[in-house]
Amino acid sequence: MSEGERSHLADQRRFSTTIALPALGTAEIFTLGIAAAYPYLDQWWAWLAPDEQARADRLFRSADRARFIVSRGGLRLLLSRYLACAPDALTLTYGPQGKPSLSHPALEFNLAHSGDWVVYGVSRDRAIGVDVEQILPRRHLDGLEQRCLTPCERATLSPEPTERLRQFLAYWTVKEAHLKAIGQGLSYPMQRVEVGWQPEPHLRSPAIAPNLAVSAWTVSTWEVAEDAIAAVCVAAVPCTLRHQPFPLITAPDRT
Numbered sequence: 277m278s279e280g281e282r283s284h285l286a287d288q289r290r291f292s293t294t295i296a297l298p299a300l301g302t303a304e305i306f307t308l309g310i311a312a313a314y315p316y317l318d319q320w321w322a323w324l325a326p327d328e329q330a331r332a333d334r335l336f337r338s339a340d341r342a343r344f345i346v347s348r349g350g351l352r353l354l355l356s357r358y359l360a361c362a363p364d365a366l367t368l369t370y371g372p373q374g375k376p377s378l379s380h381p382a383l384e385f386n387l388a389h390s391g392d393w394v395v396y397g398v399s400r401d402r403a404i405g406v407d408v409e410q411i412l413p414r415r416h417l418d419g420l421e422q423r424c425l426t427p428c429e430r431a432t433l434s435p436e437p438t439e440r441l442r443q444f445l446a447y448w449t450v451k452e453a454h455l456k457a458i459g460q461g462l463s464y465p466m467q468r469v470e471v472g473w474q475p476e477p478h479l480r481s482p483a484i485a486p487n488l489a490v491s492a493w494t495v496s497t498w499e500v501a502e503d504a505i506a507a508v509c510v511a512a513v514p515c516t517l518r519h520q521p522f523p524l525i526t527a528p529d530r531t
Contacts, residue, residue: 320349405457
């Protein structure tokens with residue numbers, strides 16, 4: 277048996293433990309601390325497609341390079357567990373605004389990273405978007421509020437600066453998760469999307485998406501850590517959201 281054949285069989289054994297596809301009406305959320313994946317950086321870089329490797333290697337700051345490798349390599353690892361294949365066997369394609377996808381017809385997914393965290397969302401046959409934002413002071417926050425929030429949303433903001441920033445980022449993460457779910461990203465004006473919070477997070481006015489009504493979206497926000505907030509938006513109602521542990525490999529690859 278050749279070295280290549282042995283490596284292929286080893287990969288098959290390592291990734292034979294699969295995760296069942298999410299049930300209909302369910303979305304699964306995975307949160308990964310970037311530092312937890314540092315022991316795997318070389319291995320995860322090797323899983324990336326050549327264009328992803330080149331992009332990672334162009335990043336000057338080591339923290340930015342690590343964040344990119346962890347986010348993309350972690351996505352490949354996660355999807356490989358759903359599809360029972362090696363992470364480097366996956367062919368990802370990207371929409372005009374950068375939303376990743378697979379040819380697999382039943383699996384919808386999205387990812388976001390900020391600061392020390394990466395968040396992944398996976399659903400079955402339903403569009404999904406996620407966002408995470410580190411809670412750090414923003415320059416020109418007043419201008420961001422004017423550009424991104426509706427008058428009704430701005431009226432709800434606290435005058436206290438720290439709480440106001442958290443409230444703004446809560447709006448931002450929901451809107452960005454929604455726009456990522458429909459493949460628009462930040463190309464769509466955020467001010468055209470309106471978010472309400474009572475009795476629970478919801479879209480009062482969603483972005484234009486064919487065949488998807490306002491009530492079709494399930495929205496949730498949560499604090500990833502004291503300094504990070506995240507949101508998920510799924511084109512399904514009702515939709516059960518399950519927060520799952522990220523399936524890290526138990527030890528760095530030594531082969």
